[in-house]
Amino acid sequence: MADIIDGRAIAGQLDEQTKADVDALVAAGHPAPGLTVILVGNDPASEVYVRRKIEACERVGIRSSEHRLPDTITQEALLTLIARLNVDPEVHGILCQVPLPEHIDTGKVLGAIVPEKDVDGFHPVNVGRLSTGTGGIVPCTPLGIMKLIHTVIDDLTGKDVVVIGKSNIVGKPVANLLLEEEATVTVTHIHTHGLPDIVRKADIIVAAAGAPRLVRGFWVKEGAVIIDVGITRVPGEDGKTKLVGDVAFDEVQHAKAVTPVPGGVGPMTIACLLSNTVKAARAAYGVNTDVNSDIDRDSGHHTFTASGSLPN
Numbered sequence: 001m002a003d004i005i006d007g008r009a010i011a012g013q014l015d016e017q018t019k020a021d022v023d024a025l026v027a028a029g030h031p032a033p034g035l036t037v038i039l040v041g042n043d044p045a046s047e048v049y050v051r052r053k054i055e056a057c058e059r060v061g062i063r064s065s066e067h068r069l070p071d072t073i074t075q076e077a078l079l080t081l082i083a084r085l086n087v088d089p090e091v092h093g094i095l096c097q098v099p100l101p102e103h104i105d106t107g108k109v110l111g112a113i114v115p116e117k118d119v120d121g122f123h124p125v126n127v128g129r130l131s132t133g134t135g136g137i138v139p140c141t142p143l144g145i146m147k148l149i150h151t152v153i154d155d156l157t158g159k160d161v162v163v164i165g166k167s168n169i170v171g172k173p174v175a176n177l178l179l180e181e182e183a184t185v186t187v188t189h190i191h192t193h194g195l196p197d198i199v200r201k202a203d204i205i206v207a208a209a210g211a212p213r214l215v216r217g218f219w220v221k222e223g224a225v226i227i228d229v230g231i232t233r234v235p236g237e238d239g240k241t242k243l244v245g246d247v248a249f250d251e252v253q254h255a256k257a258v259t260p261v262p263g264g265v266g267p268m269t270i271a272c273l274l275s276n277t278v279k280a281a282r283a284a285y286g287v288n289t290d291v292n293s294d295i296d297r298d299s300g301h302h303t304f305t306a307s308g309s310l311p312n
């Protein structure tokens with residue numbers, strides 16, 4: 001029987017650490033870290049995620065504020081709001097929930113958040129720093145995935161990892177994090193030829209294609225570790241909807257360990273957002289900011305270099 005990697009429990013432990021970090025900042029006389037969430041439109045899933053983020057902030061003592069904007073908002077108005085938040089000293093983290101409505105240029109909006117407050121790690125500066133191993137803020141889902149993998153495997157050197165999905169939010173950044181830890185990474189996607197044969201070689205599978213039950217049991221090598229990032233809502237037998245991952249969970253009992261959906265990667269995304277916010281606040285306060293440091297592997301967080309220059 002495969003072990004279940006309990007994302008809720010691991011996220012809970014991370015939240016305890018984050019709460020302790022917040023308490024320490026406050027005890028040292030600093031205001032509690034502040035996170036601002038921007039939600040445009042009424043996408044039901046986004047509403048759920050934003051609500052969970054705000055509730056999670058309350059649990060750990062992070063101050064949060066919300067900007068709920070109609071889907072008719074202009075891009076210019078959104079950029080004006082972000083420009084104001086960028087210079088607000090009470091705001092340490094800004095996140096804009098995606099997807100955004102079609103008339104808005106998502107890249108332009110995410111790129112308008114100053115990198116130091118970009119707690120989602122989506123700004124091109126943070127993306128570039130991650131891909132060059134030179135610091136910055138790491139996107140929440142990939143950071144959570146790394147923490148989940150490390151509950152099962154300590155040293156990733158030489159491990160064969162197959163990532164399914166090449167999104168900017170998950171596939172590409174997680175591939176970079178894995179490479180930083182000397183894993184051998186193959187990035188694939190739903191158009192990759194011979195996907196089952198490629199996946200069958202993997203010691204670790206990160207399934208992030210957004211395709212329900214794509215990864216079947218016969219794709220999985222005995223003893224592999226499976227991280228299922230997919231969350232798709234499908235009709236259930238009882239007439240209600242249910243959440244399904246990218247992995248046929250019932251067929252992979254020969255794996256070493258697998259994350260469930262729900263209760264695997266999802267809760268880690270929110271826990272990592274909180275820890276990224278505290279780290280952004282610590283950097284703003286000048287607390288324990290390790291200038292020119294490389295990846296802090298325990299946290300997966302990269303710090304900014306003082307000069308902003310990139311090493312060779």
Ligand SMILES: Nc1nc2c(c(=O)[nH]1)N[C@@H](CN(C=O)c1ccc(C(=O)N[C@@H](CCC(=O)O)C(=O)O)cc1)CN2
Pocket residue numbers: 048049095096097098099120140141169231243261262263264265266267269270
């Ligand atoms: N600005 C951002 N937008 C989006 C991100 C992101 O990291 N930043 N990621 C996703 C959505 N997301 C966070 O925003 C997210 C997805 C899933 C979960 C989660 O806890 N899922 C639960 C199930 C939830 C349910 O019942 O529907 C689970 O897997 O157990 C949290 C956050 C896209 N947008």
